Amino acid sequence: MHRIGVVGAGYVGLTTAACFAHLGHDVVCADVDESKIERLRRNEVDLVEPGLAELLERHDVEFTAVFPSDVDFLFVCVPTPSGDHGEADLTAVHDVVAQVPENTVLVLKSTVPVGTARGIAHRLTVSNPEFLREGHAVEDFLRPQRVVVGSTDENAARSVAGLYGDVPVVLTDNTTAELIKYACNSFLAVKLSFVNTLAELCEHVGADIDGVTEGMRLDERIGAAFLRPGPGWGGSCLPKDTRALLTTARDQDVDFATLRAAVDTNDHQVRRIADKIEGNRIGLLGLTFKAGTNDLRDSPALAIARLLDGDVSAYDPAITHDVDGITVVSTPEELADGRDVLVVLTEWPEFAELDWPALADRMTTPVLVDTRGVVPVDKVREAGFRLVSVGHAGIV
Numbered sequence: 001m002h003r004i005g006v007v008g009a010g011y012v013g014l015t016t017a018a019c020f021a022h023l024g025h026d027v028v029c030a031d032v033d034e035s036k037i038e039r040l041r042r043n044e045v046d047l048v049e050p051g052l053a054e055l056l057e058r059h060d061v062e063f064t065a066v067f068p069s070d071v072d073f074l075f076v077c078v079p080t081p082s083g084d085h086g087e088a089d090l091t092a093v094h095d096v097v098a099q100v101p102e103n104t105v106l107v108l109k110s111t112v113p114v115g116t117a118r119g120i121a122h123r124l125t126v127s128n129p130e131f132l133r134e135g136h137a138v139e140d141f142l143r144p145q146r147v148v149v150g151s152t153d154e155n156a157a158r159s160v161a162g163l164y165g166d167v168p169v170v171l172t173d174n175t176t177a178e179l180i181k182y183a184c185n186s187f188l189a190v191k192l193s194f195v196n197t198l199a200e201l202c203e204h205v206g207a208d209i210d211g212v213t214e215g216m217r218l219d220e221r222i223g224a225a226f227l228r229p230g231p232g233w234g235g236s237c238l239p240k241d242t243r244a245l246l247t248t249a250r251d252q253d254v255d256f257a258t259l260r261a262a263v264d265t266n267d268h269q270v271r272r273i274a275d276k277i278e279g280n281r282i283g284l285l286g287l288t289f290k291a292g293t294n295d296l297r298d299s300p301a302l303a304i305a306r307l308l309d310g311d312v313s314a315y316d317p318a319i320t321h322d323v324d325g326i327t328v329v330s331t332p333e334e335l336a337d338g339r340d341v342l343v344v345l346t347e348w349p350e351f352a353e354l355d356w357p358a359l360a361d362r363m364t365t366p367v368l369v370d371t372r373g374v375v376p377v378d379k380v381r382e383a384g385f386r387l388v389s390v391g392h393a394g395i396v
């Protein structure tokens with residue numbers, strides 16, 4: 001058992017703190033947001049993450065607004081948002097690093113650009129990027145497909161890997177560890193943009209994207225995941241990390257054309273979907289960047305909403321407050337009232353089970369744009385909807 005400090009009590013930090021406590025370590029978790037610390041002390045968790053609140057309830061994690069100085073390992077889990085030119089803004093990371101005492105192993109878990117650890121040359125640093133998905137944070141942390149640890153000091157790297165228990169480990173140097181993180185998110189982005197363009201092509205040539213991806217997924221070299229077309233990929237990380245890797249490549253005079261194309265394709269996808277939405281009174285089904293989370297950061301739904309003219313309302317099972325000038329209502333029926341068009345933007349499973357005839361009755365013209373391919377086509381059509389899809393010839 002070790003004494004572990006975690007700085008930053010967000011998706012990554014709070015998950016890290018709860019899971020290390022679950023694995024038997026003594027954990028202190030710090031954040032500059034004092035009101036968040038107060039809420040966490042009362043066991044109030046703002047994040048929608050299955051199992052997280054339960055773990056925090058079961059295990060004692062000390063929450064503090066004071067920098068933890070008496071720990072063996074200090075995990076840096078603070079934000080690294082996009083700066084003005086797409087580069088990662090490391091202000092919070094440097095602020096934390098400057099406070100870590102000499103006798104503490106400094107572990108960089110925030111996603112930081114290639115060369116960041118090398119730039120902190122005055123002290124030993126272990127790079128331990130995080131790969132958890134929002135909505136699956138606890139499960140991904142406790143049963144990771146791999147834990148990546150990089151350091152110039154192999155013993156330090158092994159000691160960090162050892163904190164996770166019996167998990168697959170990639171032991172490497174700092175710079176490689178940093179690049180692995182960006183490579184993974186960027187590769188996923190490339191895969192998604194490829195599929196979104198394929199869906200556009202399907203609409204033109206009379207093919208069906210579900211059939212095409214079914215045929216692709218069975219090829220193990222391609223892999224089954226990340227082949228669902230959608231309104232564009234978003235979230236707090238894929239957009240910012242692709243931008244940051246492009247900046248790194250540009251700084252090195254490396255032309256990362258595939259990645260640049262993926263980012264441009266994603267901008268195109270958002271505009272392409274907005275163009276499919278006709279009508280003055282528009283109802284959005286889903287605002288979060290994906291299902292299973294209440295995170296709205298860099299959500300394609302909001303990017304699309306910004307491009308729409310007219311009166312835009314939304315229903316999202318995880319959102320109860322108005323967002324970006326969009327009125328958020330509390331039921332799909334309320335949303336349908338007097339609307340010209342409904343648009344599925346998040347793949348919430350309950351959207352497959354909606355009462356389509358009842359929704360159609362409430363609308364002026366029953367038109368449904370399904371950007372996620374989640375609604376039952378036959379039922380929706382039987383209810384009288386004109387269905388506009390992504391990637392299906394014949395129902396565009």
Ligand SMILES: NC(=O)C1=CN([C@@H]2O[C@H](COP(=O)(O)OP(=O)(O)OC[C@H]3O[C@@H](n4cnc5c(N)ncnc54)[C@H](O)[C@@H]3O)[C@@H](O)[C@H]2O)C=CC1
Nearest residue numbers: 008009010011012031032033077078079080092110111130
């Ligand atoms: N959200 C995700 O799914 C994943 C995020 N990451 C990376 O992890 C890092 C953190 O991301 P999230 O957990 O999403 O961020 P977040 O925004 O959810 O949480 C960050 C927390 O850090 C606190 N904070 C900010 N500056 C601080 C400082 N100087 N000292 C102490 N606390 C400070 C904030 O108050 C906030 O509570 C980022 O680099 C991100 O790219 C990596 C993998 C997954």
Ligand SMILES: O=C(O)[C@H]1O[C@H](OP(=O)(O)OP(=O)(O)OC[C@H]2O[C@@H](n3ccc(=O)[nH]c3=O)[C@H](O)[C@@H]2O)[C@H](O)[C@@H](O)[C@@H]1O
Nearest residue numbers: 130131132133134226227228229230233234235237289290
């Ligand atoms: O660095 C991070 O923060 C994390 O970023 C992503 O996780 P997350 O942001 O939770 O979201 P994803 O599940 O990857 O989804 C990203 C976007 O792609 C979209 N998506 C995903 C899969 C798919 O088939 N189709 C599709 O459109 C989602 O709707 C969403 O907008 C990565 O999957 C994590 O491994 C990584 O740790």
